[in-house]
Amino acid sequence: MLEKDNLQNADGQEDTIKNEVSENPVENSESEVEISSTSTTEGESIENVADSELAENTLANDDNDLGGEVEEMQVDDNTSQVDTASANDDNDDDSDESEDDDEEHEETDLDHVGSIAAANAEDSEDETNAERHEIEEIDYHALSLEQLVKEFENLVASRKIQTIRKPVNEIKSEFNQKYKALYEEKKEEFVNEGGNEIDFYFQSDIKNSFNVVYRDYKGKLNTYHKELERNLNANLENRLHIIEEIKGLINVEENINTTYKHFKDLQEQWRHAGPIPRNHYNDVWNTYHHHVEIFYDFLHLNRDLRDMDFKHNLEEKRKVIKRAEELGEIGDINLAFRELQLLHKIWKEELGPVDREYRDEIWEQFSAATKVIHDKRQDYLNNLEQAFEDNLVVKKDIIAKIEAIAKKDIKNHNGWQQGIKEIEALREAFFTAGRVPRANNQECWNEFKAAVRSFNRAKNAYYKGLKKDQFDNLQKKLDLIKIAEDNKDSTDFETVTPLMKNIQNQWKDIGHVPRKDSNKVWKQFKSACNYYFDRLHDKQREADKELYDAFDKKNELLKKLKSFELTEDIQKDKKKVQEIIDAWKSIGHVPNNKRFIEGKFNKVLDGIFKKLKIDSSKAEMIKYENKLESLSNPDDTRALDNERSFIRKKIDEIKSEINQLENNLMFFSDTNSDNPLVQEVHKNIAKQKEVLETWKQKLVKIKDMY
Structure with a gap:
């Protein structure tokens, strides 16, 4: 059978890994943050804060809703098994991928401050965002099924599980599409070969490998989410405890400097307390800032400490502004944007308030630096869309x-x-x-799938028809095998030989047969034909024993000539070579199918003549005499007649060439001049005359043969 196809269809396999994991706020934390960007000035107050003097410590975008309790992710080990009976459910897998595709574009509707707040909000429950950005972006669309599985395995084995959701979803989507294409191709081939669609079953090792890696990924992700939930709740308890301690500072009867130092220690603990659940984020941050401001009101009793804090915060915020302005000059816009996120986080979460007279000024500077990077990033995204x-x-x-x-x-x-x-x-x-x-x-x-499917259907239709032709061809060749085997032992060589040659020609014209039968029938036919022609050759050799003996003798002489080594006595060497030539001539004719040995003999002679420095014309005549010996046949002079006609034709052609060259000389005024062109024509004429003389000698030799 001819190989039908080495092409994969571009359709997708109607098979999928069904994700039955319940919707999980933690898993989707990177894209489900609610951002309020209605206010972009630093100095706006926070609701329920009594004194707005220090409200800048929470930027207008502080009211990010990070709500959503962490739920335990339930993973069913059976959810990723291949279910070929429900292969049409492939699109169900892509519901959790849509939010990741082009996620960088989702923030384009926000202003330049809102875009930073939105990006930071994505990381509010996860401190591995930097590592996520370090993962190299790969065009998974260009990878094969095997390469996708390999890349999936590498991600799960070498990266933190919470950082790879986006590439995993891209790999899963591409794998499902390409596997679906393979599945549909195999099903179409099955139906085209006469199978019933309801009986079709296809299971691939590569799909099983993917399922194993996917279950491993889901298991690790589930473990991570459980641990994350515990950590978030622990951090929440710690932050609430810090707030309670700050509340208690107001009523402590101790030296104000000691109280202030205690307050700074609590602030440092707050900065390192870690992320908390989304649904508590706003309340906890607002409560913290509320009690921080109350403490600063309390510090009115000691303005020196408050002014010193204001001064420190102003210096640090100016450093942040300077760095933000520097980021606007670097070429890597994605790197600049990520570092700008960090600067906004520092501004918002780590640096305290400044004196009111500087508040609007430094915020406007920071906002302006942010806008430069934001605008560049928008241009980058627009170019990406193009x-x-x-x-x-x-x-x-x-x-x-x-x-x-x-x-x-x-x-x-x-x-x-x-x-x-x-x-x-x-x-x-x-x-x-x-x-x-x-x-x-x-x-x-x-x-794309439709176009490739159209080609595959036409191709499969052709090969389906070709199969029928191949079975017809197989029967024709089997008939020829029977003829060959029936006649291989025949002794009527005169009648059977044309028959065997005829069926060999018919065999060549029949065409292809099914691949599984091709070698078998060819060996049968070849064996029968070889058996007959070996018998024929043996009979011919017996009839032409004298000719075959002559061939064997010439073959021995050829070996002797090949091993001939020259001595310092050239004349002696010439004599020995001539003896070999004379011996060659005396042997006589060889079978027609062995006359190639004459060419081999002359070729070896050429090499020896060059070493002996024998005149080329003389060497040519020696070789020609050998040729005439092989052509001579007293009972049939047709070979000599043909050779004589050929030589006469060559003589006429050379004479015509000489005449043409001599006519060319007439175009020159002085045919004896030193003009290079004239000299070249004279050389060609002389050379052609030498060749003409050699051909005339050959003609004389032929005449002597009659």
Whole structure:
């Protein structure tokens, strides 16, 4: 059977890993933060705060809602098993991926401060954001199924489990699409070969490997979420305890300096207390800042300490502003944006208030530096969108080329094999072309699948018809085998030999048979034919024993000539070579199918003549005499007649060439001049005359043979 196909369809397998994990606020914490960006000035007050003098310690975007208790993630080990009976559920897996795709674009509707607040809010329950950014972005669309599984394994083995959700979702999406394509291709082949669709079953080792890695990932993620929940609640308890201690400072009867030092220690503990559950975030932060401001009101009794704190905070905030302005000059906009996030976090969570007279001024400076980076990032994202649009144009062009190939009227196996190679190259180009706008992604993918499916259906239809032809060809070849085997022992060589040659020619014209039978029938046919022709050759050798003996003798002389070594006595060497030549001539004719030995003999002579420095014309005549000996046959002079006609024709051609050269000399005024062109013509004439003389000598030799 001819190999039907080495091309994967571009459709997806109707099989999927079903994610039955209940919706989990912790898992989605990176994108479900509610951001309020309605206020961007630092000095606005916080609700229920009695004294607004120090309200800048919470930027207007402090009211991020990080709500949502951490729920325990339940993972069913069976949820990732392949279920070929429900293969149409593939799209169910992508519900948790949509929020990750183009996540950088979701903040474009916010102002420059709101975008920073939104980015920081994503990290409010997770301190591994920096590591998440360090993960190299890979175009998973360009990877094969095996490469996707390998990349998945590397991520799970080498990265913190909470940092890889986005690449895992991308890998899962690409794997499902490509596996679905493989599944549908195998099913279509099964049906085209006569199978019933309801009986189709396909299970791949690569799918099993993916499921194993996916279960490992979900198990580790579940463990991480449980541990995270415990840590968040512990941090919450710690922060509430710190607030209670700050509240108690107001009523402590001790030296104000001691109280202030205790307050600074509590602030330092607060900075390192770690993340807390979202649903407590706003209340806890507002409560903390409220009691911090009450404490600063209490410090009115000692303005020196408060002014010293204000001064320190002002100096630190100016350093932050300077660094933010420097970030606006670096080329790596993503790096600048991530560091700007950190600066906003420091400004908001670590640095306290400044004197009211500087408050608006430094906030406006910081906001202006933030806007520079924000605007650059917006330009970068816009350019990225344009790149996606360009990729879409490239992929549309690839789809058009696939459709054009699918519409070709291909009539033979070689044509289809060429088409398969072209489609495979276009598939590879499609997968490596890069991302397209999200709004066009599914449509582009569907068009690609449809185009490749159209080609595959036409290809499969051709090979389905070809199978029938191959079985017909098999029967024809079996008939020829029977003829060959029935006649291989025949002694009527005159009648059977043309028959055997005829069926060999018929065999060549029949065409392909099923691959599983190809070698078997060829060996049968070849064996029968070889058996007959070996018998024929043995009989011919027996009839032409004298000729074959002559061949054996010439073969021995050829070996002797090949091993001939020159001495310092050239004349003696020439004599020995001539003796070998004379012996060669005396042996006589060889079978027609062995006359190639004459050419081998002359070729060896050429090498020896060059070493002996024998005149080329003389050497040519010696070799020619050997040739004439092989052509001579008293009973049939046709070979000599043909050779004589050939030499006469060559003589006429050379004479015509000499005449042409002599005519060319007439175009020069002085045919005896030193003009290089004139000299070159004279050389050619002399050379042609030498060649003419050699051919005339050959003609004389032929005449002597009659």
